[in-house]
Amino acid sequence: MIKWILVFLPVFAFAQVEFLGYIETEYDRMNFDNQAYNFGYTKLRLDFESGRNDVLIAGNINIQKYFGKTTWNMLDFLPNEMWESAFNPPGTPDSSLISDYPLAISDTLYLDNLYARLSFSKADITVGQQPLSLGSGYAWNPLDIFNSKDIMDPTYDQPGVMAFRIEIPFGDRNTFDAILAPAESWELAKKMVGLKSGVGRFDISMHWAQANRLIPYWRIVDYPDTNTHYKTMDYLGITTVGQIGDVGLWFEGVQTMGKWEHNEFVFGSDYTFSTGTFFMVEYLYNTLGAEKNSTQFVNYMNYLMGETHSLNQNYSFFMIRHSMTDFISLGLFGIANLDDKSIILNPTVDWDIKEDVLLSLYYSQSIGEKDTEFGLQDSAIRLRIRAHF
Amino acid sequence: MRYNLSRLFFMLFSITLAQQPSGDDIIDKMVDIMSPENSQGIMEQIVTSSNGQSRTYLLEMYSGNKNEKALMRYLKPTSVKGQTFLMLNNGDDIWTYFPRTRRVRKLTSNAKLQGSDFTFDDMSSDETWKEDYSVENLGLESLNNVECWKLEGSKTEKNTSDYPKVLLYVRASDYYPIQIDYADPKDRIEKSLYLEDIQIVDGYPTAMRIRMKNHLENSETIMETKEISYSWEPPEGFFSERNLKK
Numbered sequence: 001m002i003k004w005i006l007v008f009l010p011v012f013a014f015a016q017v018e019f020l021g022y023i024e025t026e027y028d029r030m031n032f033d034n035q036a037y038n039f040g041y042t043k044l045r046l047d048f049e050s051g052r053n054d055v056l057i058a059g060n061i062n063i064q065k066y067f068g069k070t071t072w073n074m075l076d077f078l079p080n081e082m083w084e085s086a087f088n089p090p091g092t093p094d095s096s097l098i099s100d101y102p103l104a105i106s107d108t109l110y111l112d113n114l115y116a117r118l119s120f121s122k123a124d125i126t127v128g129q130q131p132l133s134l135g136s137g138y139a140w141n142p143l144d145i146f147n148s149k150d151i152m153d154p155t156y157d158q159p160g161v162m163a164f165r166i167e168i169p170f171g172d173r174n175t176f177d178a179i180l181a182p183a184e185s186w187e188l189a190k191k192m193v194g195l196k197s198g199v200g201r202f203d204i205s206m207h208w209a210q211a212n213r214l215i216p217y218w219r220i221v222d223y224p225d226t227n228t229h230y231k232t233m234d235y236l237g238i239t240t241v242g243q244i245g246d247v248g249l250w251f252e253g254v255q256t257m258g259k260w261e262h263n264e265f266v267f268g269s270d271y272t273f274s275t276g277t278f279f280m281v282e283y284l285y286n287t288l289g290a291e292k293n294s295t296q297f298v299n300y301m302n303y304l305m306g307e308t309h310s311l312n313q314n315y316s317f318f319m320i321r322h323s324m325t326d327f328i329s330l331g332l333f334g335i336a337n338l339d340d341k342s343i344i345l346n347p348t349v350d351w352d353i354k355e356d357v358l359l360s361l362y363y364s365q366s367i368g369e370k371d372t373e374f375g376l377q378d379s380a381i382r383l384r385i386r387a388h389f
Numbered sequence: 390m391r392y393n394l395s396r397l398f399f400m401l402f403s404i405t406l407a408q409q410p411s412g413d414d415i416i417d418k419m420v421d422i423m424s425p426e427n428s429q430g431i432m433e434q435i436v437t438s439s440n441g442q443s444r445t446y447l448l449e450m451y452s453g454n455k456n457e458k459a460l461m462r463y464l465k466p467t468s469v470k471g472q473t474f475l476m477l478n479n480g481d482d483i484w485t486y487f488p489r490t491r492r493v494r495k496l497t498s499n500a501k502l503q504g505s506d507f508t509f510d511d512m513s514s515d516e517t518w519k520e521d522y523s524v525e526n527l528g529l530e531s532l533n534n535v536e537c538w539k540l541e542g543s544k545t546e547k548n549t550s551d552y553p554k555v556l557l558y559v560r561a562s563d564y565y566p567i568q569i570d571y572a573d574p575k576d577r578i579e580k581s582l583y584l585e586d587i588q589i590v591d592g593y594p595t596a597m598r599i600r601m602k603n604h605l606e607n608s609e610t611i612m613e614t615k616e617i618s619y620s621w622e623p624p625e626g627f628f629s630e631r632n633l634k635k
Contacts, residue, residue, distance in 0.1 A: 020467045020470065022468075047489075052635075119635070124631065124634070130491070131489065131490050131491045131492075132491075133490040133491060133492040136494070136495075157489060157490070158490065167631070169626070169629060169630070169631045172629075173630070175630065175631070198482075201481060201482060202495075203495050241494065241495045242495060243495075243497045243498070246497055246498070247497070248496070248497040270497065271497070272497065274551030274573070325438045325439055325440065325442075325606075325608070326436050326437075326438040326439075326442075326444070326608050327438055327442060327444065352444065355444050355445070355466050356466045356467055356468045358468065388466065388467040388468040389467060
C-alpha cells in the first residue's frame with residue numbers, strides 16, 4: 001500500500017486535490033441471551049480526488065476507533081447444537097471442552113481506495129484499489145464475486161478491491177466491461193468479463209467470471225466431511241433492471257459451469273406511490289446455502305466468513321419507506337429466512353437534522369425459534385450520526 | 390331588431406370561438422418556445438419543509454435534443470456531491486450514479502428527486518404533453534394581471550402519471566406557461582408549479598425561478614437558475630452512461 005502512496009504522491013503534490021468525507025459515530029446496544037451489550041465506533045472517512053475528465057486520481061483513508069465491547073465470542077452467534085458437536089465431539093474430556101472462539105475488533109487506520117482512472121476516446125481504464133459494485137440486486141448481489149454485503153446495511157460503503165478494469169462503451173447503450181483482481185497466481189485471480197446493453201426500458205448484461213470459490217461440501221463425494229473446499233470455478237451471470245409501467249423490476253443470477261454446480265439468483269421489484277411511499281421486495285435463492293432442516297456448523301462458518309451470501313437457500317427482503325417531511329423518513333425493512341422461518345424486522349428513522357448531517361435510528365426485533373438464524377438474537381438498537389464535510 | 394341583435398351576438402361569439410386556438414395548438418407553441426435544442430446551466434434547488442426548515446442543493450444541468458435528453462449532477466452539499474442522473478427518451482429511462490460506490494443503477498421514472506417535491510416525471514421533457522394529456526382550451530383568463538390561456542389537460546390512457554387532471558396558464562403574449570396546477574384523483578390541487586422571473590436568454594423566454602408548491606404537505610421546492618446558456622453544443626456521447634461517471 002505504501003508503494004501506491006509513493007506512486008501517487010507526486011501527482012497530489014502538483015495537482016489541485018479536493019478533500020471531502022464524513023465523520024460517523026455509531027452506538028449499538030444488543031440484547032442477547034438475557035444480556036445487553038453496548039458497543040460502537042467513531043469513524044473518519046477522508047476522500048481525496050484530483051483531476052477531471054481524462055485523468056482522475058482518487059482514494060480515501062478510513063480511521064475507525066471502537067468503543068464498548070470489542071471482544072466477542074463467535075460461538076454466541078451460533079445455536080449451541082451447531083458448534084457443540086464440532087468443537088466438543090463425544091468423549092472430549094471436561095478439561096478440554098471448548099466454549100469460546102474469541103474475535104477481537106481493533107482500531108483501524110487504512111487506505112481503503114487509491115486508484116487512477118484514465119479516460120481515452122474509446123475506453124476508460126481504472127487501476128488500483130477501487131470501489132467495485134456489481135449487479136442489480138439491493139440486498140444481495142450473486143454476481144458480485146469481489147465483495148460481501150452486510151445484509152443489515154446493504155448500501156454501506158464496501159472496502160476497495162485491488163483491480164484493473166477496462167470499460168469500452170459502444171453504440172447507444174452498450175458497454176464491454178473487464179475486471180481483473182490479481183492474486184498470487186493467475187488461477188487465484190478473480191476475473192470478470194461483461195457485456196451490457198439496453199433493450200427497451202431494460203438494461204441487460206451478461207457476464208462470465210472466474211473465481212476460486214467455496215464448493216458446497218456435500219458435492220465432494222471424495223471427501224464427505226464438513227471441511228471447506230475451494231476450486232477455481234467459472235460462472236455465467238445475467239442481470240437485468242428496468243420497469244413495466246411504473247413498477248421497477250430486476251433480476252440477477254449466476255450459474256456455475258462444470259462439475260461443481262451452484263446457482264444463485266435474486267428477483268426484485270419496487271414501486272413509489274403517489275404519496276411518496278416507496279416499497280421494495282426481493283427474493284434470493286442460493287444453492288450454496290444449507291437446505292431446509294439441514295443447517296450445519298460449516299454453513300454458519302462459511303456464511304460468517306463471507307464465503308456464501310446466505311446461510312440457507314431461500315430468503316426474502318422487503319423495505320417500505322415514507323417521507324414524513326422533506327427531511328424525516330420512516331421505514332421498515334425485514335429479512336426473512338424462508339427455510340427456518342425466522343425473520344428480523346427493523347423499523348428505521350432517518351432524519352436530515354442539518355445540511356450534511358444525517359441521524360439514523362434503527363431498532364431490530366428478531367422473530368423465530370432459538371435454533372434459527374434470526375431467532376437466535378433478541379433485539380438491538382442502533383444510533384448513527386454522520387456529518388459530511 | 391331583437392332577433393338581429395341576438396343573431397349578431399351569436400355570430401360574434403362564433404367568430405371569437407373560431408379564432409380561439411385549440412388546446413393542442415397552444416401546447417405546440419408552448420413546447421416549441423420551451424424547447425431550445427440544447428441547454429447548459431447551474432441551478433440552486435432550495436427545499437423547504439412544512440415546518441420551515443430548508444436545505445440548499447447546487448446542480449449542474451444539461452439538456453439536448455429539445456429536452457429529450459438530460460443530465461443533472463449535484464455539486465453541493467458534500468453528502469450528495471457527484472450524484473448524477475441521466476434521463477433519456479423524454480424521461481422514460483433514468484439512470485443514477487453514486488460516486489462513493491461508482492455504481493450506476495436504472496431507476497423507475499416516478500421516483501422522487503433528492504428530498505424535493507419534483508419527481509423525475511416533472512423534470513422530464515415537455516414534448517410528451519400531447520401524448521400524456523388531451524388538452525382543452527378553457528379561454529382567456531387573467532392570472533396575476535397577465536392574460537393567459539387557461540388549459541385543462543385530462544390524462545390519456547397511455548399516461549401513468551398520478552395526476553388525472555392538470556390546469557395550465559399559458560401567457561397569451563408568447564405562449565410561455567406561468568403556472569401549472571396538478572389535481573389528484575379527488576380533484577384537489579395537490580401541487581402547483583410556478584414559473585417566475587421570466588427573462589429572455591439567447592432568444593428564449595426562461596423562468597429564472599421555478600417553484601413547486603405541494604399544497605397538501607405545505608412544502609416547497611424552488612429551482613433558481615444561476616447560469617444558463619442555450620448556445621452550448623453537447624460533445625458526442627455526452628448523454629451516456631459513461632459520462633455519468635465523470
